[in-house]
Structure formats: C-alpha cells, structure tokens
Amino acid sequence: MIALTFALGLPLAFAAASDGTDRCFDRSISNGHPVMIYRGDRKCHDFSASTTVSGLWVDEFEGQRLIPQGRTLEDAERVRRDVRSRRIWFSTDDETRWDAPAPKRGEGGSQIYRIRVTGRYALKADPAAPGGFGHFGASDGLFLADRVVSVERLGAAGR
Known part of the structure; x- marks a missing residue:
C-alpha cells in the first residue's frame, strides 16, 4: 500500500465526487499520522x-510519457527537448491487458518504446x-492503457 501525504492542495485534475467526498484518495492513519x-x-x-494510439512511450525515472504521433528515437528526443510540447502521462495498472510482453522496467535507465x-x-x-x-502533477494530460497490443524497444532516451 502506498501512502501519500500532502502539505499543499491537490493538483487541479483531482476532483471531488458528486457526493462531496474525495474520489481520488482514501483517508487513513499511519503511525499516528x-x-x-x-x-x-x-x-x-x-x-x-476508448481509442487506439500508435506512438512512443518514454519510460523514465519518475516519468512516463506518451507521444502519440512519435515514430522514431529522433521524434522522442525532439519532443522531450521542447518545453512547449504537451506532456501526456502514460499510465498502466492491474487492469491493463498486455498482449505483448511487458518490458522489464528500471533496467538500463530511461528507455523509448514504439507502442500500439x-x-x-x-x-x-x-x-x-x-x-x-x-508525478507531482507535472503532466498536462493522462492516457490510461486498457490494452497494450505491441511494444518494441527503440533505445535509450537522452543519447
């Protein structure tokens, strides 16, 4: 179980449910806090x-990014350097179905994958x-994967 504490307000994207309760978080006590x-x-x-996207997934430490129109390593690097480009957080969870083998994450630093x-x-x-x-509410959008059809490693990010 992951517990998060916030000293400041929640990011704008988190909303209260229609009944006024917080739909994003359960409140609890851990070690008296x-x-x-x-x-x-x-x-x-x-x-x-639901929609199908063929693009790039940039898997970095504390960062997951979907580049929907990306096709090559060069596309990924160009978008990563452009501070004006829209950041779309790529999210998977226990309900995501992987038709392709899931990559071993965290090995070899940041990686770029061609993904469908x-x-x-x-x-x-x-x-x-x-x-x-x-992460820290820094992305402008979020894409939640229901099904990963294919994943192809293109190489390391930031070369």
Whole structure:
C-alpha cells in the first residue's frame, strides 16, 4: 500500500465526487499520522471514449510519457527537448491487458518504446489549465492503457 501525504492542495485534475467526498484518495492513519492513499487513475478521473494510439512511450525515472504521433528515437528526443510540447502521462495498472510482453522496467535507465495501445484520455474540468496529472502533477494530460497490443524497444532516451 502506498501512502501519500500532502502539505499543499491537490493538483487541479483531482476532483471531488458528486457526493462531496474525495474520489481520488482514501483517508487513513499511519503511525499516528494522517495519510491519503491514492485509489488509482481509473477511480479518480473521468475518461474519453476508448481509442487506439500508435506512438512512443518514454519510460523514465519518475516519468512516463506518451507521444502519440512519435515514430522514431529522433521524434522522442525532439519532443522531450521542447518545453512547449504537451506532456501526456502514460499510465498502466492491474487492469491493463498486455498482449505483448511487458518490458522489464528500471533496467538500463530511461528507455523509448514504439507502442500500439488501446486506452482512454483523462478529461479535465479545465482543459486549458496546465498540469494536474502524473508525478507531482507535472503532466498536462493522462492516457490510461486498457490494452497494450505491441511494444518494441527503440533505445535509450537522452543519447
């Protein structure tokens, strides 16, 4: 179980449920301290209809990024360097079906994969608002994978 504590307010993308309760976190006590336990992206966000994307997945330390139009290592590096490009957090969970073998993550540093995936984009109350998804809410969007059809390792990121 992962417990998260927040000293500041929650990112903009986290919303209260219609009954006024927090739909993203369960509140608990751990070692005498109040904690908030994240329920997961599927329970926390509203999503678009399912779509299939063929693009790139950049798997980095504390960073997961989907580049929907990407095809090559050069595409990934160009988008990674462009601070104006929209950051889409790539999310998988226990309900994601992997038709292709899942890569061994965390080995060999940041990696870039060509990926074909079916999933849904998270909806935001204010699509123009920056951030709100992923690690520290630094990504502008979120794509939750329902099914990973294919994964091909292209190479290391940041070469």
